[in-house]
Each structure stands twice: as C-alpha cells, then as structure tokens.
Amino acid sequence: MSSITGIVTDTLARFADGIVAALPKLIAGVVFLVVAAIGIRVAVWAAASVVSRTTDQPIYVQFVRTLVGVFLWFGALLAFLTLVGLPGIAAALGTASGFLALGVSYALSGMLADAVAGIYLLRDPDFNPGDRVVAGDTDGVVSEIELRKTRFEVGDDIVVRANAEVEKKWTKKRDSA
Numbered sequence: 001m002s003s004i005t006g007i008v009t010d011t012l013a014r015f016a017d018g019i020v021a022a023l024p025k026l027i028a029g030v031v032f033l034v035v036a037a038i039g040i041r042v043a044v045w046a047a048a049s050v051v052s053r054t055t056d057q058p059i060y061v062q063f064v065r066t067l068v069g070v071f072l073w074f075g076a077l078l079a080f081l082t083l084v085g086l087p088g089i090a091a092a093l094g095t096a097s098g099f100l101a102l103g104v105s106y107a108l109s110g111m112l113a114d115a116v117a118g119i120y121l122l123r124d125p126d127f128n129p130g131d132r133v134v135a136g137d138t139d140g141v142v143s144e145i146e147l148r149k150t151r152f153e154v155g156d157d158i159v160v161r162a163n164a165e166v167e168k169k170w171t172k173k174r175d176s177a
Contacts (some may be wrong), residue, residue: 022085029084036076044069054122060147110164111148117167118147126172135161135170 047068052061074097081090105112121127122145131142133152138159140152150166152159 025084029080032083033076033080036072036079040069040072040076043072054119055147057147110162113164114148114162117163118145118149120167121145121150121163122147127170132173133170134173135166136168139173 044065048061048065051064055061078090078094081087081093127133127142127145129142129144133140133142135150135152138152138154138161140154140159142150143153143158144151145163147163149160149162152161
C-alpha cells in the first residue's frame with residue numbers, strides 16, 4: 001500500500017513541478033495574446049479603412065476584414081505555440097497551412113487577378129462610369145465598375161467583362177461633340 005501511495009505522491013509532485021515550470025511560459029503567452037489582439041484589431045481596422053476608400057460595397061470591406069483577421073490570428077496562434085514551448089506543433093501547422101494556401105491561391109488565381117485589376121480600374125481617373133471605352137471586342141459606355149467585373153452599355157445591351165480582361169488593354173474614346 002505504501003508503494004502505491006509513494007507512486008501517487010511522486011506523480012503529483014512531478015505534475016506540480018511541471019506546472020510551476022510552465023507558468024512563466026504560459027504567462028508570457030497570455031500577455032502576447034493580449035498584445036496581439038490589440039495589434040490585430042488595429043490592423044483589421046486599417047485594412048478595412050483602405051478598402052472602404054476604394055469601393056463602396058460593404059461585402060468587400062467585410063471580406064478583407066475577415067481575411068486579414070484570419071491570417072493575423074493564425075500567425076498569432078503559431079507564435080503563441082512557439083512561446084509556450086510547442087514549436088514542433090507550430091512548425092507542422094505552418095507547413096500544412098502553406099500547402100493549403102498554395103492550393104487555394106492556385107484555385108482562386110483568376111478571381112484574384114480580376115480583383116486586383118478591379119482595384120486599379122476603380123482608382124484610375126481615366127476610367128469612370130459614363131466614359132466611352134473600347135476594351136477588347138467591346139465598344140460601349142462604362143455603366144458600372146465593380147471589384148471583379150465591369151459592365152458596359154452597348155446599344156440596348158449590358159455587356160459584362162472580367163476586370164483582368166478589361167485592364168489588359170482598353171482605350172478611352174474622345175467625345176465627338
């Protein structure tokens with residue numbers, strides 16, 4: 001009976017020693033998470049402010065907020081795991097997420113190209129709704145510019161083109177009046 005009591009006592013003592021030894025790392029991790037939360041909030045707000053000046057569509061602002069927040073929180077999680085003494089888990093998660101991001105970026109490359117081109121078109125002072133433009137085989141009046149596509153009025157029709165296609169080569173027509 002005394003050997004069982006000794007084993008239990010020894011186990012509890014080692015467990016308590018492990019907790020005491022881990023406390024500084026856990027406290028540093030918690031402090032890091034508090035500081036990271038403040039920094040992430042500021043970064044998300046700044047990113048949303050930049051996007052809201054580019055477009056008036058709240059869905060894009062919310063998308064950027066979510067995307068920036070997820071990336072920053074994931075980075076904070078990896079840093080937290082490293083701080084508390086679990087760098088192997090952090091490295092494994094970082095590597096796995098890198099491969100996942102590579103696949104997602106390849107799958108979404110066309111959409112990303114349209115979005116980047118849309119930002120350029122939205123900021124271009126020579127490309128505005130009401131302008132007569134030739135973009136590829138489309139000759140019409142720009143009726144609406146969105147982040148991923150642009151709409152042209154061609155006669156009685158509305159023609160929709162991807163922004164990456166439009167941004168490659170377009171020509172603004174001068175008014176003949």
